[in-house]
Amino acid sequence: MSEPALLTIDRAERVFGGGRTIFGMPKPAVHAVQDVSLEVRKGETLGVVGESGCGKSTLARLIVGLDRPTGGSITLDGRDIVQDADKNPRKLARKVQYVFQDPVSSLNPRKTVRTILTAPLIHLIGLNRQGQERRLEELMEAVNLTPEFLDRYPHEISGGQAQRIGIARALAADPEVIVLDEPVSALDVSVQAQVLNILDDLKTRFGLTYVFISHDLSVVESVSDRVAVMYFGRIAEIGPAREVFRNPNHPYTHLLLQSAPAPGRRSLVPEDANTELPDPYNPPPGCAFFARCPNATGRCGESRPALEAKSGEATHLAACYHPHGGKEE
Template sequence: MPEAALLQIDNAERVFGGGRTLFGRRLPAVHAVQGISLDVKKGETLGVVGESGCGKSTLARLIVGLDRPTAGSITFDGRDLVAEARSDPQKLARRVQYVFQDPVASLNPRKTIRSILEAPLRHLLGLDKAARAARLKELMEAVNLAPEFLDRYPHEFSGGQAQRIGIARALAADPELIVLDEPVSALDVSVQAQVLNILDGLKARFGLTYVFISHDLSVVESVSDRVAVMYFGRIAEIGPAKQIFAEPRHPYTHLLLSSAPTPGKRSLIPEDANTELPDPYAPPPGCAFHARCPRGTDTCLAAHPPLEPAPGQPSHLTACYHPIEGAGHA
């Protein structure tokens, strides 16, 4: 794995709302993501995990240029991605692509699969008719769909097939980085496995880099090299997947891991524990997880904990004043 970072996010922040009304009254603002710093190396898969409302989809939209950060910078392959998204979105789209969560909603119901897949070939690569036909055949073969499907409409497809079309579209422009936003959470388990296997194969075949966003820990564990755990718009823990899953240091990661239902295991979570997220319009001071945290102290309320490396593991960072030391999860 080459060491150069393909994507680098530095202190990115995205605020929704805010500003003032005509009469100078402040409008409420929500920090969807704040203080996010991470990098993705060429050829790796970075898994991003978190519950709904933690800002993972906002992060995904920032990376593909569908949205712009209100502060901080994002660099892709040494160039300013934010500036490029504004000045030449097509150039960016040639290198960074996106797979949507809802496979059916991401396909225009009134277009055939052919015209959906041809759009990036025509507008991003400027291929002529013959080249487009050849590439379409290649794409359909890459995602394991029969070429006859090209002339059908999206409603004729099952969720799994539609998601493969979504993947084919992302692949069409031959990008380097693909952001996958919950690509399998709308699918049945049996179909989910099909799509995950296809993604795996494509990555090896085309040398792709993935940012894989999901709320499902077991899926993220099976695909990721590194994992970032997000809570309330910030990174709680980031590091190599093996270490995060074997020795979670942040109490939130630990909670997530012990909550996941697994065949053959009964749940251990007490039914009256607090699962409420803080109010995004009035974020608590210090660590946002404090109210739910069994290890919380007054220190946690004073300031937000910085991301710090675990002893002896420089790549495993945790934003916690009282990390869990050396204990595997139950």
């Protein structure tokens, strides 16, 4: 931990629903994100992996201020993001930007690319007309598109091009952190590689910090410096990408790696294992992975394991009593 953290998330929590009805009956609540603490250092890429419903997109929306946490804090360079999001959203948007999963639906169908890209230039950094033109040219060059695309409408461009426009928009205000929420999962594989290469290129060119959210392990592995694996709203395992993928501590991470299809590999997973997530309205008292876990013991069902270093590496943490391939407690 040589560099100080740029983005710090401390025990963030987001509960949907809850409260009471007018008759005083409690309403059901879902904990989408619970007790998530992590740090992102300047210039690194933090990958966040998990399956649908694990809370990774909610976490992303919390970081950019599109949603507010119900507990915990998120700070960027020492400034509270939650306060900024309420009081000065433009200031926050200058520092943290977001790339959406669906490139086409994140562009307004009735606006040209030029109008879409100019908006952050006017509202966030207040460039004059000349400055806008120059910046637009830079942006289009950065995402490897010809300037002719500026006058097109979103339905006249392909998914890969639309995603590059989405990236250009995020870049427009020259942010420090970009949160990428499944930026390539809606794209064809050949286009996916183009976009990943552009992202890689931009990161080194502009010194960006990425939070890269994806369900695709191989994509996350190829882009991340560090990885956080989420399950049922909590972090199951976090650590240096190389370390987590080579030597997974949490049995869930191990299962994910086993399940990911890879060219030249036949599946190794039993066909009738339980894949059900626990009931979100009625979360289990112990480890959420308890019912699916091959290593589970009675203790796992009763109390929740804390996120701790399991393999000797201080930076590699897992929330498990019986880590995979590690020493028993």
